[in-house]
Amino acid sequence: MGASLFDRPRVGERAILVHIDLQSEGQREQLQEFRELAQSAGACVVACVEGSRNKADPRYFIGTGKVDQISEQVAEHNAELVLFNHTLSPSQERNLEARLKCRVLDRTGLILDIFAQRARSFEGKLQVELAQLRHLSTRLVRGWTHLERQKGGIGLRGPGETQLETDRRLIGARIKQLKLRLKKYTEQRNLGSRARRRAMIPAVSLVGYTNAGKSTLFNTLTDSGVYAADQLFATLDPTLRRLDLAGVGHCILADTVGFIRHLPHDLVEAFRSTLEETAEADVLLHVIDASDPERNAYIEQVNLVLQQIGAEDIPQIRVYNKIDLIDTEARIDRDEYGVPIRVWVSAQTGAGMQLLQQALSDFLLQEKVQGRLVLRPDQGNIRAALYQMGAINHEETGAAGECQLDILLSKQDFARIQKKFSVELVVDSPELLESADDHTMSASNA
Numbered sequence: 001m002g003a004s005l006f007d008r009p010r011v012g013e014r015a016i017l018v019h020i021d022l023q024s025e026g027q028r029e030q031l032q033e034f035r036e037l038a039q040s041a042g043a044c045v046v047a048c049v050e051g052s053r054n055k056a057d058p059r060y061f062i063g064t065g066k067v068d069q070i071s072e073q074v075a076e077h078n079a080e081l082v083l084f085n086h087t088l089s090p091s092q093e094r095n096l097e098a099r100l101k102c103r104v105l106d107r108t109g110l111i112l113d114i115f116a117q118r119a120r121s122f123e124g125k126l127q128v129e130l131a132q133l134r135h136l137s138t139r140l141v142r143g144w145t146h147l148e149r150q151k152g153g154i155g156l157r158g159p160g161e162t163q164l165e166t167d168r169r170l171i172g173a174r175i176k177q178l179k180l181r182l183k184k185y186t187e188q189r190n191l192g193s194r195a196r197r198r199a200m201i202p203a204v205s206l207v208g209y210t211n212a213g214k215s216t217l218f219n220t221l222t223d224s225g226v227y228a229a230d231q232l233f234a235t236l237d238p239t240l241r242r243l244d245l246a247g248v249g250h251c252i253l254a255d256t257v258g259f260i261r262h263l264p265h266d267l268v269e270a271f272r273s274t275l276e277e278t279a280e281a282d283v284l285l286h287v288i289d290a291s292d293p294e295r296n297a298y299i300e301q302v303n304l305v306l307q308q309i310g311a312e313d314i315p316q317i318r319v320y321n322k323i324d325l326i327d328t329e330a331r332i333d334r335d336e337y338g339v340p341i342r343v344w345v346s347a348q349t350g351a352g353m354q355l356l357q358q359a360l361s362d363f364l365l366q367e368k369v370q371g372r373l374v375l376r377p378d379q380g381n382i383r384a385a386l387y388q389m390g391a392i393n394h395e396e397t398g399a400a401g402e403c404q405l406d407i408l409l410s411k412q413d414f415a416r417i418q419k420k421f422s423v424e425l426v427v428d429s430p431e432l433l434e435s436a437d438d439h440t441m442s443a444s445n446a
Contacts, residue, residue: 013042013043013044013080013081014043014044014046014077014078014079014080014081015038015043015044015045015046015079015080015081015082015083016045016046016047016048016049016070016073016074016077016079016081016082016083017031017034017035017038017045017047017048017049017083017085018048018049018050018062018070018082018083018084018085018086019031019034019048019049019050019051019085020050020051020052020053020056020061020062020066020085020086021050021051021052021053022052022053022054022055022056022086030294031048031050031085033260034083034085034107035048036211037107037110037111037114038083038110040114041110041113041114041117042117043081043083046077046079047073047076047077047079049066049069049070049073051066056086058092059091059092059095060092060095060096060099061084061086061088061089061092061096067096067099067100070082070100071099071100071101074100074101074102079102080102080103081102081103081104081105082096082100082102082103082104082105083105083106083107083110084104084105084106084107085107086106086107087106087107087108088104088106090138090139093105093106093139108135109135111260112128112131112132112135115128115131116128116129116132123182123185126178126181126182126185127182129178130175130178130179130182133171133174133175133178134175136171137168137171137172137175201249201250201251201252202248202251202252202282202283202364202410203251203252203254203280203281203282204243204251204252204253204254204281204282204283204284204285204360205253205254205256205278205281205283205284205285205314206218206253206254206255206256206284206285206287207256207259207278207284207285207286207287207302207306208258208259208286208287208288208298208302208319209258209259209260209288209289209298209299209301209302210258210259210260211258211289212258212287212288212289212292212298212321213287213289213321213322213347213348214255214256214258214287215255216321216347216348217285217287217319217321217345217347218239218241218253218255219347220347220350220353221243221253221353221356221357222241222242222243222253239254239255240252240253240254241253241255243357245357245360245361245364246357246358246361247361247365248360248361248364248365251282251360251364254278254281256278259301259302259305260301268305268308268309278306278309278311278314279309279310279311279314281311281314282314282315282364282410283314283315283316283317283360283363283364284306284311284314284315284316284317285316285317285319285356285360286299286302286316286317286318286319287319287321288318288319288320288321289321289322290320290321290322290323290325290326290328290344291322291323291325291326299318315363317340317341317342317343317359317360317363318341318342318343319342319343319345319356320342320343320344320345321345321346321347322346322347322348323344323345323346323351323352324346324348324349324351328344329344330343330344330345330346330351330352330355331343331344331352331355332344332355332358332359338362339362339363339366340359340360340362340363343355343356343359368408368409368410368411369407369408369409369410369411369414370407370408371406371407372404372405372406372407373386373404373405373407374398374402374403374404374405375402375403375405376402377401377402377403379403379421379423380403381421382417382421382423383403383405385417385420385421386405386407386409386417389409389413391407391408391409391413392405392406392407393406393407393408394406
């Protein structure tokens with residue numbers, strides 16, 4: 001059913017872009033980014049209509065004069081599609097299509113179409129279909145307005161539910177089915193995540209604005225063949241690879257979908273299970289296009305999406321990519337405690353890749369708690385939890401029956417243990433955390 005509901009634009013479809021500069025900062029979009037979105041969807045842009053308004057018109061989003069101007073452009077260029085760089089209401093889309101006599105698509109619909117083209121995995125296709133159905137369910141009135149005119153009365157009563165009601169019911173059933181199938185995928189992914197945590201394997205997730213160079217960086221670090229191109233949303237499905245780091249061992253590196261300004265809510269909801277891979281990471285590599293003058297605004301947009309998925313508290317290392325375009329040397333910037341906070345690299349030329357791995361190793365090592373923990377005989381529940389997490393390297397029993405455990409675990413798991421069992425772990429020599437034999441930790445009831 002899902003495949004028949006959506007008409008993807010044909011490659012080279014003739015399209016007219018409409019970009020209106022609204023006075024509200026929250027509704028402003030970028031024209032160049034919108035052009036790239038249209039091209040990524042396969043549209044052939046033949047004209048662009050620009051304008052400005054204090055606020056959107058409730059009927060057409062734009063004024064009637066601008067509607068007439070667009071109509072003339074459609075006729076002149078024989079355009080098949082009009083793309084709006086804004087979010088339109090269902091009634092606005094319907095009214096515009098009636099006046100322009102061609103298909104009208106807003107920014108959300110365009111991004112959904114790109115995602116539909118890029119999804120490769122079975123799960124990714126399910127997620128895109130779910131997002132499309134959610135979006136379509138609010139716009140069913142577009143195609144069935146004639147059925148809405150059915151009225152009761154003698155001789156005019158219908159045989160049952162209208163086609164519109166049938167579609168709503170079928171779409172609702174399909175959405176429910178997709179949610180159940182995606183729930184199973186989420187449970188399978190959670191099993192894998194728990195297994196990695198038990199094995200104490202660090203998880204690193206690449207995040208960033210779309211087209212910042214994440215996939216190229218991912219390929220350079222892991223020698224992978226993930227598809228990378230100079231276009232928006234070149235990769236959609238998350239990819240996991242092993243990365244070996246000096247002093248840390250191997251970790252899991254995840255390449256995720258790129259973010260964008262005003263990422264459609266339906267997409268964030270549909271891809272929440274995939275994005276949770278980011279929320280469970282030990283550290284995020286926030287990839288930034290160092291050559292882009294809008295990079296600070298893009299950083300804010302990425303952080304907003306991270307906040308939406310509950311990943312705002314995950315520590316970040318900002319990776320300023322494409323330094324070959326700004327003639328900057330590769331380097332690591334550290335804070336006053338020597339912790340890496342920024343790395344300047346070029347994934348295209350390979351400059352700074354070793355520095356990035358060094359920064360990641362340094363960061364992960366300082367995020368570990370390593371030492372000796374002494375537990376009383378009645379604190380076997382803490383010992384069992386530590387074994388379940390794979391955090392115990394060596395165990396001895398003292399003369400008084402106490403357990404002396406050499407442990408190694410992340411600071412996040414360390415904090416979880418303290419909270420769960422209401423214990424306080426006192427570290428005698430914080431500066432010697434990298435040597436388990438040089439200090440002892442004692443546990444007492446909080």
